[in-house]
Amino acid sequence: xxxxxxxxxxxxxxxxxxxxxxxxxxxxxxxxxxxxxxxxxxxxxxxxxxxxxxxxxxxxxxxxxxxxxxxxxxxxxxxxxxxxxxxxxxxxxxxxxxxxxxxxxxxxxxxxxxxxxxxxxxxxxxxxxxxxxxxxxxxxxxxxxxxxxxxxxxxxxxxxxxxxxxxxxxxxxxxxxxxxxxxxxxxxxxxxxxxxxxxxxxxxxxxxxxxxxxxxxxxxxxxxxxxxxxxxxxxxxxxxxxxxxxxxxxxxxxxxxxxxxxxxxxxxxxxxxxxxxxxxxxxxxxxxxxxxxxxxxxxxxxxxxxxxxxxxxxxxxxxxxxxxxxxxxxxxxxxxxxxxxxxxxxxxxxxxxxxxxxxxxxxxxxxxxxxxxxxxxxxxxxxxxxxxxxxxxxxxxxxxxxxxxxxxxxxxxxxxxxxxxxxxxxxxxxxxxxxxxxxxxxxxxxxxxxxxxxxxxxxxxxxxxxxxxxxxxxxxxxxxxxxxxxxxxxxxxxxxxxxxxxxxxxxxxxxxxxxxxxxxxxxxxxxxxxxxxxxxxxxxxxxxxxxxxxxxxxxxxxxxxxxxxxxxxxxxxxxxxxxxxxxxxxxxxxxxxxxxxxxxxxxxxxxxxxxxxxxxxxxxxxxxxxxxxxxxxxxxxxxxxxxxxxxxxxxxxxxxxxxxxxxxxxxxxxxxxxxxxxxxxxxxxxxxxxxxxxxxxxxxxxxxxxxxxxxxxxxxxxxxxxxxxxxxxxxxxxxxxxxxxxxxxxxxx
Numbered sequence: 001x002x003x004x005x006x007x008x009x010x011x012x013x014x015x016x017x018x019x020x021x022x023x024x025x026x027x028x029x030x031x032x033x034x035x036x037x038x039x040x041x042x043x044x045x046x047x048x049x050x051x052x053x054x055x056x057x058x059x060x061x062x063x064x065x066x067x068x069x070x071x072x073x074x075x076x077x078x079x080x081x082x083x084x085x086x087x088x089x090x091x092x093x094x095x096x097x098x099x100x101x102x103x104x105x106x107x108x109x110x111x112x113x114x115x116x117x118x119x120x121x122x123x124x125x126x127x128x129x130x131x132x133x134x135x136x137x138x139x140x141x142x143x144x145x146x147x148x149x150x151x152x153x154x155x156x157x158x159x160x161x162x163x164x165x166x167x168x169x170x171x172x173x174x175x176x177x178x179x180x181x182x183x184x185x186x187x188x189x190x191x192x193x194x195x196x197x198x199x200x201x202x203x204x205x206x207x208x209x210x211x212x213x214x215x216x217x218x219x220x221x222x223x224x225x226x227x228x229x230x231x232x233x234x235x236x237x238x239x240x241x242x243x244x245x246x247x248x249x250x251x252x253x254x255x256x257x258x259x260x261x262x263x264x265x266x267x268x269x270x271x272x273x274x275x276x277x278x279x280x281x282x283x284x285x286x287x288x289x290x291x292x293x294x295x296x297x298x299x300x301x302x303x304x305x306x307x308x309x310x311x312x313x314x315x316x317x318x319x320x321x322x323x324x325x326x327x328x329x330x331x332x333x334x335x336x337x338x339x340x341x342x343x344x345x346x347x348x349x350x351x352x353x354x355x356x357x358x359x360x361x362x363x364x365x366x367x368x369x370x371x372x373x374x375x376x377x378x379x380x381x382x383x384x385x386x387x388x389x390x391x392x393x394x395x396x397x398x399x400x401x402x403x404x405x406x407x408x409x410x411x412x413x414x415x416x417x418x419x420x421x422x423x424x425x426x427x428x429x430x431x432x433x434x435x436x437x438x439x440x441x442x443x444x445x446x447x448x449x450x451x452x453x454x455x456x457x458x459x460x461x462x463x464x465x466x467x468x469x470x471x472x473x474x475x476x477x478x479x480x481x482x483x484x485x486x487x488x489x490x491x492x493x494x495x496x497x498x499x500x501x502x503x504x505x506x507x508x509x510x511x512x513x514x515x516x517x518x519x520x521x522x523x524x525x526x527x528x529x530x531x532x533x534x535x536x537x538x539x540x541x542x543x544x545x546x547x548x549x550x551x552x553x554x555x556x557x558x559x560x561x562x563x564x565x566x567x568x569x570x571x572x573x574x575x576x577x578x579x580x581x582x583x584x585x586x587x588x589x590x591x592x593x594x595x596x597x598x599x600x601x602x603x604x605x606x607x608x609x610x611x612x613x614x615x616x617x618x619x620x621x622x623x624x625x626x627x628x629x630x631x632x633x634x635x636x637x638x639x640x641x642x643x644x645x646x647x648x649x650x651x652x653x654x655x656x657x658x659x660x661x662x663x664x665x666x667x668x669x670x671x672x673x674x675x676x677x678x679x680x681x682x683x684x685x686x687x688x689x690x691x692x693x694x695x696x697x698x699x700x701x702x703x704x705x706x707x708x709x710x711x712x713x714x715x716x717x718x719x720x721x722x723x724x725x726x727x728x729x730x731x732x733x734x735x736x737x738x739x740x741x742x743x744x745x746x747x748x749x
């Protein structure tokens with residue numbers, strides 16, 4: 001009885017194997033029985049004799065499949081089919097040897113040295129196949145280990161730190177890009193490559209704290225070029241290399257994901273599988289790797305990893321990277337996830353993952369200029385404003401404060417520098433109980449430069465002031481409120497052009513138990529400058545007063561309407577008024593159905609959907625339900641678009657709202673500052689024009705302890721084409737920051 005014959009009789013269809021527990025005795029093929037033939041009998045040979053045999057069952061088999069062995073036959077039936085690894089196809093030609101060297105360096109943003117293996121290609125040191133470390137003869141200079149600085153040492157400098165590392169960690173920030181801003185050039189790219197580049201730039205700018213901008217005169221920049229001589233499809237330097245550095249693309253081969261990958265190398269990011277802990281997550285199949293690629297799997301960073309291992313990272317090698325050719329033409333697997341990870345998906349990807357974004361933003365946190373540390377105990381920042389006061393294209397920002405015997409208003413210069421000068425101040429001569437309640441900018445004289453408006457709480461003298469622009473010395477133009485009662489004061493100020501004459505009118509809100517609660521004044525036109533045009537709110541009752549004012553063109557006719565937010569226990573809590581030529585006429589209102597202890601705290605206008613009319617934001621004080629509302633324009637009846645804050649604690653509320661294009665995509669985002677003692681105090685929301693909903697965007701801000709936001713405003717302070725955010729807070733002790741400037745603020749999804 002023979003193994004195959006038995007298999008045939010019992011009808012087995014699974015593959016059979018002779019058990020390897022016994023070694024079969026040397027066997028001889030069976031001879032077939034003699035057969036008659038009319039043809040001449042030919043000599044037997046290995047090539048012409050029959051090897052077929054008909055079994056009693058009628059089945060014909062090949063004699064070569066029959067083996068005689070001692071003892072009873074053994075049949076082994078596997079539990080399952082095990083697919084063997086693809087067989088590596090021998091190369092047609094011997095693989096070229098690659099010269100590998102190493103250098104010890106601290107990578108961009110890292111704190112510990114790494115031993116970096118590199119290949120030498122035409123005098124250039126190349127890491128991991130697509131990272132150019134620089135000319136071999138200059139590596140020692142380019143990647144020289146930085147000398148650690150002792151805090152307060154002879155250098156007089158403090159050790160460099162980042163938010164994601166300890167205060168005493170030595171970090172190579174020299175190869176990172178200042179404020180995450182990467183200038184680049186790209187000239188003469190084929191249309192498809194230019195489109196891919198544009199998509200990559202758009203993705204990085206939209207989703208991360210990096211800012212890729214076309215180069216103007218910057219000394220350090222990335223030049224994107226076509227280079228069809230590179231072995232792969234893309235190649236870049238690692239980090240900022242000072243001067244011109246090249247990002248190479250093979251024409252038509254490097255899509256937007258590939259370009260994103262290479263730009264992240266230029267920003268200082270190595271590959272994900274280079275993490276020091278990678279052996280906990282992946283296996284490297286060295287036998288399957290081409291000789292020229294073996295060194296690309298040797299590099300592991302010396303520093304501790306940050307965040308979870310990301311198998312799908314845009315910076316991760318694919319599963320077949322640098323693989324040999326297997327039988328059948330497929331590329332052999334070179335990397336696979338360890339079974340213990342239970343990960344079965346693909347490795348690498350062409351889009352940024354959330355983990356990618358978090359890692360980028362941790363390395364490039366939004367630049368925050370925190371100031372006011374030296375203010376004395378009890379000095380509190382109040383209201384803020386942003387505007388270009390000197391016409392240089394970079395907005396200045398104003399910070400008001402409550403302080404005794406000191407300036408109540410400070411205006412800081414615009415630009416990208418961390419060292420800012422104070423370009424205007426006022427209020428040092430105010431009485432001890434007087435403090436600033438609002439500040440705003442507007443062009444009342446039509447010269448294209450913004451004037452400064454200030455309101456204050458005071459029991460005597462003037463309650464509001466208008467100062468000229470900085471080019472004209474910031475001289476006082478007009479003031480008022482000296483005749484108000486001692487318990488009445490100005491709460492708010494706003495500028496807007498209600499008659500489309502090129503000059504801004506201004507409105508003053510006030511807290512009073514009788515008479516007007518807001519006034520509208522004309523611009524600085526000759527003959528009757530600053531004439532009072534309208535008094536509103538006289539019928540509000542003794543407890544109602546104006547909390548905030550804003551102008552916006554809600555109907556798209558080129559003339560601004562006035563928005564008024566008010567505190568009241570009944571009836572409307574906000575309204576929109578249009579100038580008829582002789583008076584303000586209400587065209588919209590809301591909040592009458594709010595609880596009697598809820599009131600409007602903030603109001604702003606901005607366009608989010610590119611139609612003619614501007615939308616409106618209203619923030620409110622409330623113990624439950626929504627704390628802010630996004631409302632449509634006048635043509636749509638100021639209908640509710642969306643709202644937020646329903647899940648805030650019962651003591652938390654919106655203190656400021658604004659519109660601003662914080663990501664530079666041409667569309668406004670929504671900014672909300674809130675009174676809260678935990679979690680985010682500043683929130684940024686994107687508007688989805690398809691779903692007509694807002695969604696929160698991650699935004700870096702740091703409010704220590706239980707400090708709350710006081711106010712927030714947006715404007716392009718550093719001149720990069722994106723609105724920045726200035727936010728004041730409730731800190732009141734010396735050594736605490738009283739306000740923060742968030743430059744180049746961006747969202748994730």
